[in-house]
Amino acid sequence: NAGVTQTPKFQVLKTGQSMTLQCAQDMNHEYMSWYRQDPGMGLRLIHYSVGAGITDQGEVPNGYNVSRSTTEDFPLRLLSAAPSQTSVYFCAVGGGAHQPQHFGDGTRLSIL
């Protein structure tokens, strides 16, 4: 999806490892979000940011950290990976001020 780039596309981790999922946008939008998508659970909001230096928790924030030092980037950090964090992670740009969100193509993460 043009404008929102997520890396890596796939990752396998062992329990207890840490890693950072990257999200970069060229849409110059203030609002960015991280979701996880699991079968039967739909999209669940992890963390979001309304601008550089401002972040807040979503529905399922435990085990994840975020920071927003620039408008373009919004990395998601797994501090100590657990099998329950096996999921597909999507970064979204937009939302807020009644605007729709635009999604990246996701990072598929498996925790063994």
Place this chain on the structure above:
Amino acid sequence: QKEVEQDPGPLSVPEGAIVSLNCTYSNSAFQYFMWYRQYSRKGPELLMYTYSSGNKEDGRFTAQVDKSSKYISLFIRDSQPSDSATYLCAMSGDRDDKIIFGKGTRLHILP
């Protein structure tokens, strides 16, 4: 009652048929309504974005909102195999920036 309800399907229809996808919601404060299409191993892609009640048409797609019934629909005319995907409804209100998503309906268009 869940905030947004959407039948997970799968829904299988023959090519060329009219498809109707629906969501119901409980929060009367929702004012903005969206439909996303998600292909396998891809992110959700915005299809339609509407405000309040009424219809909006874009090519073969029509979005319909009935706020009195708290019911939204997406119609696909002349359905094609390339329309096979998961369709997610989404909505938000005036006072809360967060977008609430349905869990998606899997659609299969049979050639």
